[in-house]
Amino acid sequence: xxxxxxxxxxxxxxxxxxxxxxxxxxxxxxxxxxxxxxxxxxxxxxxxxxxxxxxxxxxxxxxxxxxxxxxxxxxxxxxxxxxxxxxxxxxxxxxxxxxxxxxxxxxxxxxxxxxxxxxxxxxxxxxxxxxxxxxxxxxxxxxxxxxxxxxxxxxxxxxxxxxxxxxxxxxxxxxxxxxxxxxxxxxxxxxxxxxxxxxxxxxxxxxxxxxxxxxxxxxxxxxxxxxxxxxxxxxxxxxxxxxxxxxxxxxxxxxxxxxxxxxxxxxxxxxxxxxxxxxxxxxxxxxxxxxxxxxxxxxxxxxxxxxxxxxxxxxxxxxxxxxxxxxxxxxxxxxxxxxxxxxxxxxxxxxxxxxxxxxxxxxxxxxxxxxxxxxxxxxxxxxxxxxxxxxxxxx
Amino acid sequence: xxxxxxxxxxxxxxxxxxxxxxxxxxxxxxxxxxxxxxxxxxxxxxxxxxxxxxxxxxxxxxxxxxxxxxxxxxxxxxxxxxxxxxxxxxxxxxxxxxxxxxxxxxxxxxxxxxxxxxxxxxxxxxxxxxxxxxxxxxxxxxxxxxxxxxxxxxxxxxxxxxxxxxxxxxxxxxxxxxxxxxxxxxxxxxxxxxxxxxxxxxxxxxxxxxxxxxxxxxxxxxxxxxxxxxxxxxxxxxxxxxxxxxxxxxxxxxxxxxxxxxxxxxxxxxxxxxxxxxxxxxxxxxxxxxxxxxxxxxxxxxxxxxxxxxxxxxxxxxx
Numbered sequence: 173x174x175x176x177x178x179x180x181x182x183x184x185x186x187x188x189x190x191x192x193x194x195x196x197x198x199x200x201x202x203x204x205x206x207x208x209x210x211x212x213x214x215x216x217x218x219x220x221x222x223x224x225x226x227x228x229x230x231x232x233x234x235x236x237x238x239x240x241x242x243x244x245x246x247x248x249x250x251x252x253x254x255x256x257x258x259x260x261x262x263x264x265x266x267x268x269x270x271x272x273x274x275x276x277x278x279x280x281x282x283x284x285x286x287x288x289x290x291x292x293x294x295x296x297x298x299x300x301x302x303x304x305x306x307x308x309x310x311x312x313x314x315x316x317x318x319x320x321x322x323x324x325x326x327x328x329x330x331x332x333x334x335x336x337x338x339x340x341x342x343x344x345x346x347x348x349x350x351x352x353x354x355x356x357x358x359x360x361x362x363x364x365x366x367x368x369x370x371x372x373x374x375x376x377x378x379x380x381x382x383x384x385x386x387x388x389x390x391x392x393x394x395x396x397x398x399x400x401x402x403x404x405x406x407x408x409x410x411x412x413x414x415x416x417x418x419x420x421x422x423x424x425x426x427x428x429x430x431x432x433x434x435x436x437x438x439x440x441x442x443x444x445x446x447x448x449x450x451x452x453x454x455x456x457x458x459x460x461x462x463x464x465x466x467x468x469x470x471x472x473x474x475x476x477x478x479x480x481x482x483x484x485x486x487x488x489x490x491x492x493x494x495x496x497x498x499x500x501x502x503x504x505x506x507x508x509x510x511x512x513x514x515x516x517x518x519x520x521x522x523x524x525x526x527x528x529x530x531x532x533x534x535x536x537x538x539x540x541x542x543x544x545x546x547x548x549x550x551x552x553x554x555x556x557x558x559x560x561x562x563x564x565x566x567x
Numbered sequence: 568x569x570x571x572x573x574x575x576x577x578x579x580x581x582x583x584x585x586x587x588x589x590x591x592x593x594x595x596x597x598x599x600x601x602x603x604x605x606x607x608x609x610x611x612x613x614x615x616x617x618x619x620x621x622x623x624x625x626x627x628x629x630x631x632x633x634x635x636x637x638x639x640x641x642x643x644x645x646x647x648x649x650x651x652x653x654x655x656x657x658x659x660x661x662x663x664x665x666x667x668x669x670x671x672x673x674x675x676x677x678x679x680x681x682x683x684x685x686x687x688x689x690x691x692x693x694x695x696x697x698x699x700x701x702x703x704x705x706x707x708x709x710x711x712x713x714x715x716x717x718x719x720x721x722x723x724x725x726x727x728x729x730x731x732x733x734x735x736x737x738x739x740x741x742x743x744x745x746x747x748x749x750x751x752x753x754x755x756x757x758x759x760x761x762x763x764x765x766x767x768x769x770x771x772x773x774x775x776x777x778x779x780x781x782x783x784x785x786x787x788x789x790x791x792x793x794x795x796x797x798x799x800x801x802x803x804x805x806x807x808x809x810x811x812x813x814x815x816x817x818x819x820x821x822x823x824x825x826x827x828x829x830x831x832x833x834x835x836x837x838x839x840x841x842x843x844x845x846x847x848x849x850x851x852x853x854x855x856x857x858x859x860x861x862x863x864x865x866x867x868x869x870x871x872x873x874x875x876x877x878x879x880x881x882x883x884x885x886x
Contacts, residue, residue: 385581385585388578388581388582388585389581389582389585389586389589392582392585392586392862392865392866392869393586393589393862393865394820394821394823394824394861394862394865395824396824396827397823397824397827397858397861397862398589398858400827400842400846400854400858401590401593401854401855401858402593404842404843404845404846404854405593405594405597405598405846405849405851405854406593406597406598407846408598408599408849409598409599413598495709499710499711502711502713503711503713503828506713506828506831506832507827507828507831507843508843508846508847509843509846522713522717523831526717526832529717529720529721529724529736530724530727530736533721533724533725536717536720536721537717537721540714540717540718543714544710544714547709547710547711547714548706548709548710551705551709555705
């Protein structure tokens with residue numbers, strides 16, 4: 173750790189050499205004898221291109237990192253899983269609402285899939301005979317009290333919950349909520365983290381002092397406790413005041429805005445601290461010195477020379493922070509302080525199914541397993557990104 | 568040493584003021600007028616003024632904050648908004664032993680298992696033992712406690728249904744009593760909460776132990792022909808444990824937030840459950856009190872670990 177600052181260039185060189193050596197393949201062309209026109213007469217266009225190709229530049233550090241990332245199977249699998257979940261959340265409901273026939277609901281009359289495959293539609297009266305093997309998952313008590321519940325079927329792919337709401341539809345909406353909150357928080361986290369971190373690292377002084385004190389307080393305060401405090405006090409206000417905002421305010425999601433702000437508030441100091449550390453290192457490097465000597469303004473140095481070099485640390489830190497954000501949102505909704513019914517969130521699904529865990533374990537397993545996979549995917553991706561972009565951090 | 572402690576102490580006061588101030592401001596600017604809500608349809612200006620005075624809400628901002636701070640030292644967090652005339656502390660009082668029991672046992676168990684696991688992993692570094700151990704720990708580290716709580720409940724329920732056992736999946740026995748039926752309630756939540764700190768401790772112990780094993784003095788000890796057991800337990804281990812003291816505060820933080828979820832899921836009557844119930848009734852003083860109590864506990868945990876650090880590592884004195 174301690175040698176990291178001083179020998180950075182050295183270390184960077186040593187781990188780059190084995191790969192970058194490859195691209196500078198030995199080409200022995202005697203250009204003084206053959207002029208361009210000579211080559212053109214003797215070689216076809218494609219061969220000419222081949223000759224010029226090997227002279228391309230060696231891979232940039234970013235390309236090197238991406239190559240390391242591509243070789244990391246666990247990280248690539250995680251990316252696949254994340255993309256799958258994102259596509260599921262974005263397009264899943266649209267497709268799902270077009271699959272299935274007309275169903276004669278005892279209460280609502282004949283309804284199509286665009287009604288019963290929504291995450292808020294309640295189908296309260298129906299009860300089906302089920303194949304005996306599915307009862308394995310259910311206790312005697314559970315069999316007696318099927319109520320509006322249904323197990324997975326062609327109509328409801330993952331079954332329905334105690335109010336007859338489609339679990340798959342609720343799940344997709346829940347993932348969408350997780351992603352939305354993660355995006356919202358990350359925008360604030362990265363924006364505030366970079367701004368304050370760069371200013372604190374580059375200028376030092378008062379901003380640095382304030383950041384240091386502020387981070388001390390935030391780190392001492394268990395983050396989730398703060399979020400519980402904020403959403404506990406402001407949640408009910410948000411329910412009425414923010415419900416007019418389209419999409420994010422509708423369907424009982426109004427509290428999410430409050431939760432997101434609280435999550436971002438506890439997340440950004442860590443990002444700022446990472447950025448500050450990296451800025452301190454960059455500031456001492458020669459290219460910054462060169463820019464300064466050339467008369468570049470401080471603002472321009474920060475914007476053009478420092479911020480682009482923060483890319484790797486920001487991408488790693490924000491991916492790992494997404495893990496915390498998704499857990500935070502699910503946890504707050506689980507405690508009943510986040511998304512309100514009829515909205516859906518993974519945490520809310522867990523808390524809805526929780527009282528019936530003894531009789532209907534399936535309902536609680538679905539959201540929990542999905543959350544587990546989703547969180548692990550981001551966590552592994554974050555680890556993979558860190559190994560790829562900062563190989564020295566590995567033991 | 569003394570200078571270091573004074574410096575730390577000043578930092579602590581800074582942080583506590585920050586934490587209490589944030590908490591207070593949240594409650595002060597909370598939406599709605601609690602006294603107004605309390606009176607409901609029976610609004611009466613005289614009664615309104617009286618109640619405002621009783622709750623100290625007619626005072627200016629800084630005096631209210633000062634009273635709030637003064638109250639903290641006497642565990643007097645004011646009166647509840649929901650249960651008229653009942654001090655907040657009375658509402659939380661029953662929950663404190665339960666939450667403390669859950670948290671302390673989890674901390675103890677997490678340390679008791681986490682540290683040896685980390686040492687084992689470091690000694691067997693890069694063998695299959697280390698790899699599987701670290702893979703499991705990474706999964707535990709990434710996942711929140713409530714996921715484990717849910718899996719635990721489902722498994723217990725399945726066992727109960729298929730074997731006819733009567734293992735409970737909710738509630739808490741008598742606090743600080745350990746008959747068999749009490750234990751049945753407590754083992755699950757405590758073990759799950761311990762996982763939160765365990766994963767973190769295992770990773771840290773492994774890193775710390777590996778670092779020490781690379782040091783020159785370990786090589787010297789081996790070179791002069793000491794038995795491997797002596798090298799590891801007397802020379803390496805004692806030094807590897809030093810940094811672990813510093814994570815006390817951090818694992819305390821993990822455990823404090825973990826209790827909220829476990830008390831919610833396992834229906835345990837601790838302060839987390841009391842606080843969540845308070846959010847239903849907008850009983851802000853209860854929420855504030857819990858947050859301040861727990862945050863201060865974590866901050867003090869941090870201070871204690873700093874002091875311990877100076878005690879176990881004499882080199883710190885000089886800095």
